[in-house]
Amino acid sequence: MIRDFPLPDLGEGLTESEIVAWRVAVGDRVELNQIIADVETAKAVVELPSPFAGVVTALHAAEGETVDVGAPLFSCDTGDGDAGADTGANADADAAAAAVAGAAPGSTAHAAEQLEADASPGPNLVGYGAAAETGPTRRARSTALSADLVPPAPTTAETENAAPVAVPAARGSERPRSTPPVRKLARDHGVDLERVTGTGERGLITRDDVEHAASSSRSDAEHAEHAALGRPAETRIPIRGVRRHTAAAMVRSAFTAPHVTEFLTVDVTGTMELLRSIRDDRAFSGHKVTPLAVVAKALCIAARRTPEVNARWNDEAQEIVRFGGVNLGIAAATERGLVVPNVKAAERMTLIELADAIAALAETARAGRTSPGELAGGTISITNIGVFGIDAGTPILNPGEAAILAMGAVRRQPWEHRGEIALREIMTLSLSFDHRLVDGAQGSRFLADIGAILREPGVALTMA
Known part of the structure; x- marks a missing residue:
């Protein structure tokens, strides 16, 4: 079952938060209460835990983007069976998600009571936390993900060799390794990932790599333009956070x-x-x-x-x-x-x-x-x-x-x-x-x- 996690109200009465950094990527398996992202609200950077376990199927915002409270943050295949089946279990799951998405202090215990969870409590975030779901054991449903979204497990040779590794795409061609938010950022800034050298693990192209490439490209173009007009070069910094x-x-x-x-x-x-x-x-x-x-x-x-x-x-x-x-x-x-x-x-x-x-x-x-x-x-x-x-x-x-x-x-x-x-x-x-x-x-x-x-x-x- 695909579950959406809406951005919760983090207790400051604010209506939006900025994604500072993702801790997971599409295709990653996450555990209950695992930290999935750092978000900035007002003046605090807060670690956001996952309210359920499963496989990440979508990240709905890129790093640096602002998300409204209540809007989907990420989606996860929890392996709970097909949508519409086992109505009672799905209702319990929805209740847990609602409790995570902005409940008042103390509501975590209420959600845990509804779900009859006896697992030890995980990390708590401004009055909310995730309660472990219990019930009939179900086999997790596999999710078909393209090879460019799921990096292969590192081998001994790869671990010893620090050179960047390109992951084959579905059609046999090769594309630079990166996450969906990073690819979107590259498209927004007009950066060709083929020309970017990844500094992440096993050559993964990170957000910083894209921003550095975009900044270098803009600087070169603006320097030439301003030099032609006799003006000094400019640096533009987004106002956010x-x-x-x-x-x-x-x-x-x-x-x-x-x-x-x-x-x-x-x-x-x-x-x-x-x-x-x-x-x-x-x-x-x-x-x-x-x-x-x-x-x-x-x-x-x-x-x-x-x-x-x-x-x-x-x-x-x-x-x-x-x-x-x-x-x-x-x-x-x-x-x-x-x-x-x-x-x-x-x-x-x-x-x-x-x-x-x-x-x-x-x-x-x-x-x-x-x-x-x-x-x-x-x-x-x-x-x-x-x-x-x-x-x-x-x-x-x-x-x-x-x-x-x-x-x-x-x-x-x-x-x-x-x-x-x-x-x-x-x-x-x-x-x-x-x-x-x-x-x-x-x-x-x-x-x-x-x-x-x-x-x-x-x-x-x-x-x-």
Whole structure:
């Protein structure tokens, strides 16, 4: 039986996802909960498991394409018999597919109960997972696939010889080895696969091979054209994935919330001395406490004194919603673009706990494995522009948040200290806030509280 797997709602309320990479090809046999693809939704790259076992018969989108939620992602011959036979079993299978395709958290267990599955649970993805199907044993139906779709098993000689191997096509001619999505990509870009050398296993032509060939071809043609016109060559980069999401969010924020930005330059010598003492204390070995962690702790304390900054504007209900806790967003620059995962309940954490949580978020973001849950639910954010040597800026609010703090670089420079000029460690803070929720006095008080803590960390003990 041929089963279609529709792209599920991955829990972010989005309507589409981009195929980053396929882990399978047409003709491959997949197992229940085997990872079949990496998909990107909003700002997270998520591994997508298969809801059933069988032989892949079709991939309905190429890498780089965007698929709507609910649209077929891939098809699989599950070997369940002919369509229309054994109606009860097919109904159970359809129920399992429906559970995978966007059920709410907890529905996996319900689907498993319907199917009377007792297999151990497989990987879970944002509240859904596949339940193993049980019932009368059926012999898997063979699927007729052309030789160009099913690469032959490697022999010992092939394993030892790394030279590319061409797989014979059905009519006796030879064609370069590639998967259907890669061939479609080649057609879209006008790339002749006969002229492409595959870098994949046993000479398989990959998506990167096609894109490199297309880029080289375009570059040569455009260079000649621009040279003839006296213009420099151009490089065109598709806007998609994280970059597209970030651009849309920033435009929406900039033209919806009236931004106000205030600046405060602070002597943070006291904070830097605290960090040096923590670093030298064996009790804190294994913990990397950075200026960002201290600023984050100071922000949480200051937000308790000025709750207006930890809020959002509900335009539909015409309400200001104040949050009872701080889910602190930490802006992180990654290879795929800017992401802002958040530390849940940051106000409850000690300085050391907050430093560890921030380090873990940053590591996950750099690896491109930030989960949708880590990206959702932020209430206020910090961006550390100081790591790039920048002193100040005008950060744009994350949609749905009332404030964002940018911390600049720490610099040693002459500064007035106790009536004299001395070399001190100085930082500039830049606070942008939504003037619909936060007025000037509230924003100034919030920023001044953060500055006071950074100037003298012991001041935090006096703040209620």
